[in-house]
Amino acid sequence: EKVEITKEQQALMKIITDAYNRHQIPQDVAKKLLQDQYSAEENFLLLTEMATSQVQVLVEFTKNIPGFLSLDREDQIALLKGSAVEAMFLRSAQVFNRKTPSGHTEVLEERIRKSGISEEFITPMFNFYKSIGELHMVQEEQALLTTVTILTPDRPYVKDQQAVERLQETILDVLRKLCVLQHPQEPQYFARLLGRLTELRTLSHYHTEMLASWRMNDHKFTPLLCEIWDVQ
Numbered sequence: 721e722k723v724e725i726t727k728e729q730q731a732l733m734k735i736i737t738d739a740y741n742r743h744q745i746p747q748d749v750a751k752k753l754l755q756d757q758y759s760a761e762e763n764f765l766l767l768t769e770m771a772t773s774q775v776q777v778l779v780e781f782t783k784n785i786p787g788f789l790s791l792d793r794e795d796q797i798a799l800l801k802g803s804a805v806e807a808m809f810l811r812s813a814q815v816f817n818r819k820t821p822s823g824h825t826e827v828l829e830e831r832i833r834k835s836g837i838s839e840e841f842i843t844p845m846f847n848f849y850k851s852i853g854e855l856h857m858v859q860e861e862q863a864l865l866t867t868v869t870i871l872t873p874d875r876p877y878v879k880d881q882q883a884v885e886r887l888q889e890t891i892l893d894v895l896r897k898l899c900v901l902q903h904p905q906e907p908q909y910f911a912r913l914l915g916r917l918t919e920l921r922t923l924s925h926y927h928t929e930m931l932a933s934w935r936m937n938d939h940k941f942t943p944l945l946c947e948i949w950d951v952q
C-alpha cells in the first residue's frame with residue numbers, strides 16, 4: 721500500500737533534523753584536530769576534549785526530542801548515560817563519511833589510531849564507520865537513527881520503560897516510512913539500519929574495555945566524561 725508521512729510526522733522529523741544539524745562540535749574545538757602534535761598523549765587529550773564537547777552537544781540535542789523533557793528526570797539521565805557512547809559512535813561515523821574539510825577525517829582517523837586504543841578495538845570501530853558509510857543515509861535518517869538510539873527503553877536504571885517505548889515507537893514509525901520513500905529500490909533498507917544498532921551495542925561493550933585500558937595507563941578523563949561513563 722502507498723506509504724505516506726503525515727503532516728505531524730513531517731513536523732516531528734523537521735524538529736529533530738534541525739536540532740541534529742544545529743548542535744555540532746564548535747569549530748574551534750574541531751579545528752584543534754589540525755594542530756601539529758601527533759603523540760599518543762596529544763591525540764588522547766584532543767580526543768578527550770572532543771568527546772567532552774560531543775557529550776555537551778548531545779545533551780542539548782536530546783532536549784529538542786519531543787517528549788524527552790516530559791519523561792521522569794532520572795530516566796532522562798539514565799537514557800543519556802546509556803546511549804552517549806552509541807550516539808558518539810554514530811556521530812563520529814557520520815563525520816568520517818562526510819569526507820568534507822570540516823570533518824578533518826584523515827587527521828581524525830590518524831589521531832584515533834594513535835591514541836592508545838588497542839588494535840582489537842580499532843578494527844571493529846573502522847569496520848563500523850565503513851558499514852555506516854555504505855548506507856548513504858540522508859541527514860533525516862541520521863538524526864532519527866540517533867534519536868532511536870537515545871530512546872532505547874531497556875537501558876540500565878530506566879524506571880518507566882513504557883513511556884520511553886512509546887516515544888521510540890513514534891520515531892521508528894517515521895524512520896520506517898522515510899526509508900521506504902528514500903530507498904524504494906531497497907525494501908530491506910530499514911532492517912539494515914536497525915542492524916547497525918546491534919553493532920553499536922557491541923561497540924559500546926568494546927568501549928568499556930577501551931576505557932579500562934586507558935585508565936590502566938593512568939589516562940585522565942574530564943569530570944563530564946567521568947560522570948556520564950561512571951569512571952573514576
Ligand SMILES: CC(C)c1onc(-c2c(Cl)cccc2Cl)c1COc1ccc2c(ccn2Cc2cccc(C(=O)O)c2)c1
Pocket residue numbers: 743744745750764767768770771772774805808809811812815822823828832835941945
Ligand atoms: C575520551 C576520548 C579519548 C574518547 O573515548 N572514546 C572515544 C570514542 C572514539 Cl575514539 C570513537 C567513537 C566514539 C567514542 Cl566515545 C573518544 C573520542 O571521542 C570522540 C568524540 C567525538 C568525535 C570523535 C570523532 C569524531 N567525533 C565527532 C566530531 C568530530 C569533528 C566534528 C564534529 C561535528 O559535529 O562537526 C563531530 C571521537
